Amino acid sequence: MATLDPNPLMVALVQTATAAPMFLFSLPAGAIADIVDRPKLLITGQSCMCILTALLAVLIWGQWIAALLLLLLVYFLGVSKAFISPAWQAVIPNMVPSKELKQVITLNGIGVNIRCAKTIEDQYRCNIYYLLKATIPPNNFCLTRGGLGDVLKGNSYI
Numbered sequence: 158m159a160t161l162d163p164n165p166l167m168v169a170l171v172q173t174a175t176a177a178p179m180f181l182f183s184l185p186a187g188a189i190a191d192i193v194d195r196p197k198l199l200i201t202g203q204s205c206m207c208i209l210t211a212l213l214a215v216l217i218w219g220q221w222i223a224a225l226l227l228l229l230l231v232y233f234l235g236v237s238k239a240f241i242s243p244a245w246q247a248v249i250p251n252m253v254p255s256k257e258l259k260q261v262i263t264l265n266g267i268g269v270n271i272r273c274a275k276t277i278e279d280q281y282r283c284n285i286y287y288l289l290k291a292t293i294p295p296n297n298f299c300l301t302r303g304g305l306g307d308v309l310k311g312n313s314y315i
Contacts (some may be wrong), residue, residue, distance in 0.1 A: 202241030
């Protein structure tokens, strides 16, 4: 998004388009997951996500993507994710022996926390790179942003 429209609002709307469907559709998605056949719901949701991702890849590859179209596709990916998440959580007890269920649920929670920690790690890596000029190689996040001002602004969110 930063290359399509460098407006900070548009960049922030990408995260909003990703997270808003989970907020908006969690309760109805949970009810639907209880009513319909869960494997069919999972296959349908994953198929929608696959099609949307392929469409996004083709649009980016052909350089036909626009900022609003990107937001729309990301939003519908989030909707698909919101609808399959309750079904995934409901089928875990069917896939795992009951004596291992606590460990599997814990591992799933750790996976979520690791994704959050990766975001924080990227920010601190940028801090070290820009502020201390350390030998830690920067990641693409550091190189595609605007430098020290963006690093300091990013720290305000941690």
